[in-house]
Amino acid sequence: MATVTFLSNATINITQGATTYDLSAESNTCTLTIGTDALETTSFGDTGRTYTAGLQSVEVAITMFLAYGGSGATAEVETALAAMVGKSSTLVISPSGTTESASNPEYTITGAFLQSFTPINSTVGELAMVDVTFTGGTWARDIT
Numbered sequence: 001m002a003t004v005t006f007l008s009n010a011t012i013n014i015t016q017g018a019t020t021y022d023l024s025a026e027s028n029t030c031t032l033t034i035g036t037d038a039l040e041t042t043s044f045g046d047t048g049r050t051y052t053a054g055l056q057s058v059e060v061a062i063t064m065f066l067a068y069g070g071s072g073a074t075a076e077v078e079t080a081l082a083a084m085v086g087k088s089s090t091l092v093i094s095p096s097g098t099t100e101s102a103s104n105p106e107y108t109i110t111g112a113f114l115q116s117f118t119p120i121n122s123t124v125g126e127l128a129m130v131d132v133t134f135t136g137g138t139w140a141r142d143i144t
Contacts, residue, residue, distance in 0.1 A: 011098050012062060014080070015090040019073055021080040029063035032093055032107055034139050058109050058139045060091055066121060066128035081132060084114045091134060102143050111137030 010030045012023045037054035067076035075083070091109040100106040112134035122128050 009096045011092075011094045011096075013092045014084065015092075016080075016084045016087060019075075019083070021073060021075060023062070023064060023077065023080065026067065026077050027062050027064045029061075030093060031059075031061045032109075033057075033059045033061075034107070056138050058112065058135070058137055060093065060109060060112060060134040061131065062134075063129055063131050066119075066130050077130065078119050081114070081117045081130070082119065085116060086114070088113050088137065089134065100143050104143075106142045108140045108142065109134070109137050110140075113137070 010024065010027070012027050012030055014021045014023060035057045037057060038051040039054040040049060041052050042049045064077045064081075066078055068078045070076045070079050088111045091112050092106060093109070094100065094104055094106045096104050098106075113136045114132060114134050117132045118130055120128075121130055
């Protein structure tokens with residue numbers, strides 16, 4: 001098997017209400033963790049525990065450069081995130097660009113919830129950054 005080098009260039013689009021924000025250029029870290037709850041199905045006579053898939057679980061952690069102002073789809077990070085707090089959003093994330101393929105799967109997370117974020121995070125001489133975590137919802141993977 002040949003070794004493959006992957007250079008990340010994730011795309012991050014978040015839709016809240018009727019507005020879609022492309023926050024790819026304002027982000028430098030994106031981690032998507034997906035799975036399902038493990039529901040125990042062990043019954044009398046089994047010699048080991050058994051499980052089946054339950055509800056989907058999802059967590060998206062993104063680090064973004066803080067900027068202020070703008071409106072609608074051209075809103076800066078703080079403005080966009082302020083509109084998302086306490087609401088469910090749809091996230092569409094790919095590891096490298098917007099063309100889906102087996103080597104660039106697109107994940108759509110529907111109903112992801114942003115509980116909170118830090119709108120002011122300033123240190124003298126440093127770029128202002130914000131870490132946000134979306135949780136919940138359902139996920140789908142697409143390679144076509």
